[in-house]
Amino acid sequence: MDQPTIRNKEKSKQRLLDAVGKLLKSKGFTGLKVNDIAATAGLDKKLIYKYFGGTDQLIDEYIQAQDFWSNVDYREGSEADGGLSFTKEMFHAQFDYVYKNKAFQKLILWGLSEQRKSLKQLTDAQEANGELLIEKVIEPHFGSKTRQFRAISAILIAGLYHLNLFANVNGSVFCGIDIKNKTDREEIKKAISFLLEQTYKAL
Amino acid sequence: MDQPTIRNKEKSKQRLLDAVGKLLKSKGFTGLKVNDIAATAGLDKKLIYKYFGGTDQLIDEYIQAQDFWSNVDYREGSEADGGLSFTKEMFHAQFDYVYKNKAFQKLILWGLSEQRKSLKQLTDAQEANGELLIEKVIEPHFGSKTRQFRAISAILIAGLYHLNLFANVNGSVFCGIDIKNKTDREEIKKAISFLLEQTYKAL
DNA sequence: TTAAAAAGTCACCCAAAGGTGACCATAAAA
DNA sequence: TTTTATGGTCACCTTTGGGTGACTTTTTAA
Numbered sequence: 001m002d003q004p005t006i007r008n009k010e011k012s013k014q015r016l017l018d019a020v021g022k023l024l025k026s027k028g029f030t031g032l033k034v035n036d037i038a039a040t041a042g043l044d045k046k047l048i049y050k051y052f053g054g055t056d057q058l059i060d061e062y063i064q065a066q067d068f069w070s071n072v073d074y075r076e077g078s079e080a081d082g083g084l085s086f087t088k089e090m091f092h093a094q095f096d097y098v099y100k101n102k103a104f105q106k107l108i109l110w111g112l113s114e115q116r117k118s119l120k121q122l123t124d125a126q127e128a129n130g131e132l133l134i135e136k137v138i139e140p141h142f143g144s145k146t147r148q149f150r151a152i153s154a155i156l157i158a159g160l161y162h163l164n165l166f167a168n169v170n171g172s173v174f175c176g177i178d179i180k181n182k183t184d185r186e187e188i189k190k191a192i193s194f195l196l197e198q199t200y201k202a203l
Numbered sequence: 204m205d206q207p208t209i210r211n212k213e214k215s216k217q218r219l220l221d222a223v224g225k226l227l228k229s230k231g232f233t234g235l236k237v238n239d240i241a242a243t244a245g246l247d248k249k250l251i252y253k254y255f256g257g258t259d260q261l262i263d264e265y266i267q268a269q270d271f272w273s274n275v276d277y278r279e280g281s282e283a284d285g286g287l288s289f290t291k292e293m294f295h296a297q298f299d300y301v302y303k304n305k306a307f308q309k310l311i312l313w314g315l316s317e318q319r320k321s322l323k324q325l326t327d328a329q330e331a332n333g334e335l336l337i338e339k340v341i342e343p344h345f346g347s348k349t350r351q352f353r354a355i356s357a358i359l360i361a362g363l364y365h366l367n368l369f370a371n372v373n374g375s376v377f378c379g380i381d382i383k384n385k386t387d388r389e390e391i392k393k394a395i396s397f398l399l400e401q402t403y404k405a406l
Numbered sequence: 407t408t409a410a411a412a413a414g415t416c417a418c419c420c421a422a423a424g425g426t427g428a429c430c431a432t433a434a435a436a
Numbered sequence: 437t438t439t440t441a442t443g444g445t446c447a448c449c450t451t452t453g454g455g456t457g458a459c460t461t462t463t464t465a466a
Contacts, residue, residue: 007463151378156362
């Protein structure tokens with residue numbers, strides 16, 4: 001029978017993975033200690049070694065299970081206005097997504113703080129995803145000016161990342177804008193729209 | 204006599220403060236352990252407790268000794284063209300400054316990772332400095348649109364922060380732009396100029 | 407129903423890290 | 437030159453965290 005039993009390896013593994021996520025969100029990557037993970041999962045730490053080989057492997061498995069980029073999809077008609085409205089929408093969505101997804105924030109922060117293969121893979125996946133946008137939407141419209149568009153979007157994406165990371169500490173006011181305030185966030189979105197519009201108009 | 208002697212409290216304090224800076228640059232804030240600080244300074248850790256009260260106070264004193272914003276100065280004529288060229292130059296300078304100043308990068312990262320009063324003070328000082336620019340240059344030119352300019356510059360500043368933080372890990376390619384490559388950095392600067400110009404033209 | 411395999415627990419070890427009392431050494435004052 | 441204050445060292449304790457061998461309990465298959 002494969003009916004779930006009290007003792008269940010797969011379920012325990014999942015609980016350990018969940019514990020990693022929970023601790024990551026609440027304490028950041030510096031809070032990922034074996035003892036704490038086991039305690040959070042309500043299991044003995046020995047199981048971490050038995051099932052994953054160690055904390056590192058457990059954490060890597062957690063990271064690899066995350067799929068932050070599946071939310072981006074290219075509907076037909078994305079290229080309508082040279083991709084302006086599509087790109088705008090995508091940047092806005094990304095802004096909100098990062099704001100809400102604390103685990104993602106912590107992983108970004110971790111990636112800025114330490115070298116780790118599985119985190120590198122995460123940013124690589126992000127790069128690959130970005131290339132798709134460039135290739136399918138930007139390049140056809142901007143042609144030889146694609147490179148300049150890259151630089152601009154690098155600033156914009158990096159900017160909305162940083163603002164969201166910043167939001168969760170220190171009072172969250174950046175350049176006089178309160179990143180946690182709803183109307184201020186709208187102002188940021190308007191700024192993104194404005195900058196993209198100008199780029200499409202004048203680049 | 205106050206001629207420096209072999210045994211010198213002030214000099215030892217300074218060595219400990221320097222050790223903090225050195226470790227911060229090389230290992231980040233997670234590398235700031237009492238034993239390592241003392242070893243780096245070539246002194247006994249007991250002195251950290253004697254002279255500063257503990258690692259936390261030592262670190263705070265290090266942070267408070269930093270003055271990252273003295274480089275910004277308002278020369279006469281900053282308002283010439285509504286502040287466009289001044290602002291451009293300032294953002295460019297900031298981009299390069301953050302790139303070069305590893306200690307600053309690590310402190311920014313630290314501020315994104317943990318709550319700490321002395322780090323909050325650092326960002327407050329930064330905010331205050333930004334307000335000066337707004338008040339003296341932006342507000343006079345943009346008037347009721349100052350708020351929108353705030354949002355735009357928040358994105359730009361946050362963007363160049365993040366890009367520079369990103370530069371030191373993970374291969375440093377962001378949106379297809381290699382932040383460590385000289386010509387790519389020029390591209391970023393051109394993008395900053397372009398976005399500011401468009402803002403002055405069309406906001 | 408019993409034996410073996412697997413799930414899970416516990417006690418323990420070791421290393422790293424924080425923190426401190428007792429001591430030594432030197433410079434300046436007596 | 438002896439005392440005294442203080443800069444500086446050392447040994448030691450404690451806590452925290454990583455890691456594992458030996459054991460118990462449950463499941464599953466013979």
